Amino acid sequence: MPQDTFPDSPLIVHLIYRLDFGGLESLVVDCVNRIPPDKYHHAIVCLTDYTDFAKKITQPNVQIIALHKPPGLGLSIHFKLWKLFRTLRPAILHTYNIAALEYAFSAKLAGVPICVHAEHGRDMSDMKGTNSRHNFLRRHLVRFVDRYVSVSADLHDWLHDIVGIPSSKQSLIINGVDTDKFSPQRVAQKSLLPWSGEHFVIGTVGQIRDIKNHTGLIKAFALLVEQHPQYLDKFRLCIIGDGGLLASLKQQVADAGLTDLVWLSGVRSDIAELMSTFSVFTLPSLAEGTPVALLEAMATGLPIVASNVGGIPEVITDGVQGSLVPVNDLQALADAYLRYFEQPTLAAQHGAAARQQVENKYSLNTMISSYQQLYGQLCHDQQH
Numbered sequence: 445m446p447q448d449t450f451p452d453s454p455l456i457v458h459l460i461y462r463l464d465f466g467g468l469e470s471l472v473v474d475c476v477n478r479i480p481p482d483k484y485h486h487a488i489v490c491l492t493d494y495t496d497f498a499k500k501i502t503q504p505n506v507q508i509i510a511l512h513k514p515p516g517l518g519l520s521i522h523f524k525l526w527k528l529f530r531t532l533r534p535a536i537l538h539t540y541n542i543a544a545l546e547y548a549f550s551a552k553l554a555g556v557p558i559c560v561h562a563e564h565g566r567d568m569s570d571m572k573g574t575n576s577r578h579n580f581l582r583r584h585l586v587r588f589v590d591r592y593v594s595v596s597a598d599l600h601d602w603l604h605d606i607v608g609i610p611s612s613k614q615s616l617i618i619n620g621v622d623t624d625k626f627s628p629q630r631v632a633q634k635s636l637l638p639w640s641g642e643h644f645v646i647g648t649v650g651q652i653r654d655i656k657n658h659t660g661l662i663k664a665f666a667l668l669v670e671q672h673p674q675y676l677d678k679f680r681l682c683i684i685g686d687g688g689l690l691a692s693l694k695q696q697v698a699d700a701g702l703t704d705l706v707w708l709s710g711v712r713s714d715i716a717e718l719m720s721t722f723s724v725f726t727l728p729s730l731a732e733g734t735p736v737a738l739l740e741a742m743a744t745g746l747p748i749v750a751s752n753v754g755g756i757p758e759v760i761t762d763g764v765q766g767s768l769v770p771v772n773d774l775q776a777l778a779d780a781y782l783r784y785f786e787q788p789t790l791a792a793q794h795g796a797a798a799r800q801q802v803e804n805k806y807s808l809n810t811m812i813s814s815y816q817q818l819y820g821q822l823c824h825d826q827q828h
Contacts, residue, residue: 454535454823457487457556459525461543463494463508465686465711466651467736468540468564471619471811473500478812481505484819487532491521491543507532522550529554536560536819542578548588558822561585562593562617563603565733565754568654572731579607586613590822595619596734596755615818620811621739621802628745628799630720637721638707643680644785646749647722649715649737652687657728657751657772659689659696664728664777666700672782679705679785684718686711719744724784724791728769728777732756734806743802747794749780759806765798 458472476486477500487507488494498508509528513521525547529537536558537551548559566573573579582592586609593615594600600616603609637645646665650656665681672679683693683706690708697706712718715737719725725741725748732738732754739759741748748766750756762768767783769776784791 453482453485454819455487455532456484456536456538456819457489457529457532457534459489459491459537459539459544459547461490461541462492463488463490463498464651465495465497467619469497470500470736471564472540473497474622474808475812475815476501476506477503478808479816483816484536487534489525489528491518522547525550526554529556535823538562540564542581545585545589546581548585552588557826559589560591560593560818560822561589562595563599563733564595565599565735566655566731568730571655573602573606582607582609586610589613590826591615591818593617593818594733596732597758598755599733617811617814617818618806619734619736619739620806620808621736621743622808623743623803625716626719626740626743628795630716630744632720633717634721636714636718637680637682639680642678644675644678644723645680645682645721646724646726646781647682647684647719647741647746648726648728649684649719649740650727650735652683652685652689652693654689655730657730658683658693660772660774661726661728661777662693662696662700662702662706664774664781665706666702667774668778668781669702669705671778675785676705679781681706682718682722683708684712684715685709715740716744719746722746724749724781726750726777726781727756728772729753729756730771734759739802739806742798742806745795745799747784747791748798749777749784759801760798764794765801766794 463469490510491513493510494508511521511524529551534556537556538560539545540562541564545561551559592603592609592613594603669679694708697703719741725746727738727750729751734755748760751771752768753771760766760768767780
C-alpha cells in the first residue's frame, strides 16, 4: 500500500512476534482500531507471520508486514527492520514482550525517535522472570527504550526490583476490555456447545501453551468427575483456543475417558457468545500478567476460579469475584468448581461482583486513553 494513502498523523509501528488469536494480540488490535486516526495511524510488523486474526483490524490503511523470522537469533532481521524503519519513518515503535525488545536498538539506529516496550507476562521458560540473559537484555537496552509499560503491578514491581528498570522509565497501564461486547445481558446460545441439555460448563479461553496449564485443568476436571460421579450428567469442560499442545491435550482427554465431557474447540471467533454459555470461568495458569480472557469473563458476569499468581490477585479478591487457588493445586480447583455448582446463588453473587469490578477499573476506553496519553506525552517530551 503506498505511503501517501496514509492519514497525515504520526505513525506507530507495533512490533510483535506473531499476530494470532490471543490476549496480547487482541489488545494490539483494539488499540489500532480505537485510537482515532487523526491522532495516530498504525502498522503492525510480525517477526514471524500473521493469521486470519488480522481480519479483526477494522481501521483502514493499516499495514501488516510479516518478516518470517526463522528460529534462533535471526540476525538478518535487524537489517530488515532497519531498512523498514527507514522507509516507514514511524514516530513511535511499540514492542511487545522479550522477543521483540532487542529491535529497539535497530529502531534507534534507523532514526525512530521514540521506543516503547510493553511487558504483558512471562512464558514457561522464565515463569519467575529471573532469566539472567533476558534481564541483561532488558537492562542494557534502557538507553534505547523511552518507556517500559507493564500491565500489572506485579510486573511493574518485577521490572524495578529484579530487572533494575528505574521508575522514571516505567508506566503501569492495566489491560481493559469491551464491556458492551462482553456482557451478562448477552443471551446464552446453548446450541454453540456440542452437548444438548442443561450442564454446568467450566470454561476457559486462551492459547494452548504450557504456561496456561491446560494439562492441570484436565486433571482437576477428571478429579471432579471421579469424586462426584452422581453429577456426571451435569459437569462439562470447554477449552477454547489453539496452539502446539492441542493434539496432546486431546490425547490426554481420550486417555482419561473424558471425550464425551470435554470439548477442545480450537480457534473460534465467537468468544463473547461462547463465554455466555459458561457457568464458571477458570484460569489455572502457572504465571500471568493481567489476562485479557479473565477480564472478558468477568465482564460477562462469570464467577472466576483462577491461580493465585502474577497479576490475577490484583483483579480478583478471593471470595468476592471468585476463588483463588494455589498454583497447580488440582484438588483445590476441583473443590472450587464443585462449590459453585452446589451454590448457584454464590456463583451469581461472585459473577455480579466480577462485572462490577471490570466496569469500575478495567474498561477498554480507559486503557486506550492511557496509551494515547503516554504516546502524546512522549512525543511532546521528544519535541521539547
